[in-house]
Amino acid sequence: MGPRPVPVAGVMRAAAAALAGAGIDSAAVEARLICAHVLGVDRSRLMLADGLDEAAIAEVDRIVAARAGRGVPLQYLLGTAPSGRLELSVGPGVFIPRPETELLVEWILARLPAPTGGVGLGPVVVDLCAGSGTIALEIAHARPDARVHAVELHEAALDWLRRNAAARADAGDTPIEIHHGDATDPHLLPRLRGRVAAVVSNPPYIPLTDDLPAEVLGHEPATALFGGTDGLVVVVPLVDLAASLLAPGGHLAVEHDDTTGAEVAAVVGRRGGFGTVEQHTDLAGRPRFVTATRHDGADDDPTAQKGITR
Ligand SMILES: C[S@@+](CC[C@H](N)C(=O)[O-])C[C@H]1O[C@@H](n2cnc3c(N)ncnc32)[C@H](O)[C@@H]1O
Known part of the structure; x- marks a missing residue:
């Protein structure tokens, strides 16, 4: 014994x-x-x-x-992290989902058109900079009718995204569509142009000058964290891409650093094509995400502005 x-x-x-x-x-x-x-x-x-x-x-x-x-972050050691109503796999190479991102998900879910048909017949939703898939997979879980697309650039994060997407599909959620692509590329997702009901993103947004906790600096990928010296390097072109993807009346929600709320709102406002630009705080009262609604108008097509052909 x-x-x-x-x-x-x-x-x-x-x-x-x-x-x-x-x-x-x-x-x-x-x-x-x-x-x-x-x-x-x-x-x-x-x-x-x-x-x-x-x-x-x-x-x-x-x-x-x-x-x-x-x-080492506890979530990496345990191999999982809570993500709203779900539990996702995480490990080195992927950003650990944060509770504040839930607020974007809730905001978008409250604004998607009501379900009218069956699986895959509902609104098209795009998650740019998807990481583990927290936003895309939560939306697919909550709205089985939605057609959810997730875009991720970096291979290590893509592996976790694919793994989580497969696990959620096995668990019965509507499968999401994964794209290996760059959310700053104005030509991305040409088939979806003007057809998307919601673009949601938690992009890399930390200004490189910020002081970060050693735990974040030492373990999570820099490509998931930093958005250049002003924190806007990914956000600015991503807003352009979102404008070209969204259908009139479609919604945009972008998470940002707590120091850059006014700048992100200004980027969206300057871009044209968006109305009702709003800044939102997180549960701690810090500026955390900006939302806007795409309005109609041929002259605010970003591909036209930049001379890009479809
Ligand atoms: C802050 S993390 C957010 C991940 C996930 N959306 C979340 O909320 O947990 C940003 C993600 O964007 C990815 N990324 C960075 N630059 C990108 C780009 N240009 N195009 C697409 N994805 C990008 C990173 O690899 C990382 O997974």
Whole structure:
């Protein structure tokens, strides 16, 4: 007979102490999540588990060491992150979904035309800079009738996007369409021009001058974070692309850095073709996303302005 399992409470206490010692704020919550992950149980049932054997304790120690010693984001270590009503796979190479992005999803969902038909017969939605797929997959989950397209440029992120999209389709959600492409390319998605009900984006937007927490700088891909020195390098051409994709009456929602709300609203306003440009805050009251509605008008076609042929 092998050694008796060690009670969960003791392992969790030791893990929490190590995490707190490394300055991690929510050490007790993280210790609970780590133990639940290693035991493969829901955290609400953790205290009902028999305890942890030697191999399980070694795995808890490995995760705690990576978290406390190297500051690896917990979501990368557990391999998943909450995303609204979903749980998505994440790991090195992909941006970890943030709760504030939920606000964009809710805003767009509230404005999509009501469902009228079956699967795939509803509004066309485009998620530019899709990363793990959090926005695209949440919309596809909430609106099975929508035809959701997700655009991502970087291979590492695309792998996670494909994996999450396949998992959600297996779980019964309407499959999304994935495009390997550049959201700053004015020729992107030519088949969808003028047909899209909503363009949503959480692009790389952090101004390069900002001070960032070491955890973010050291682990998440720079290509997901930074938007040039003003934070607008991707946003400006992306707004042009959105204008050409949206149908009259279609909606745009773009997340931004909390220092660039006025600039992003000005970019959208200057672009022409959009009405009702609005700035929104997140739950902490910080400026977080800009929305606008495409109005009709042949003279505000961006491809016409730039002399680009369709
Ligand atoms: C801030 S992350 C957001 C990911 C996801 N939308 C979310 O909310 O979690 C930005 C994403 O844009 C991708 N990206 C960066 N530049 C891009 C571009 N020019 N075209 C398309 N995707 C791009 C990055 O690889 C990254 O996955």
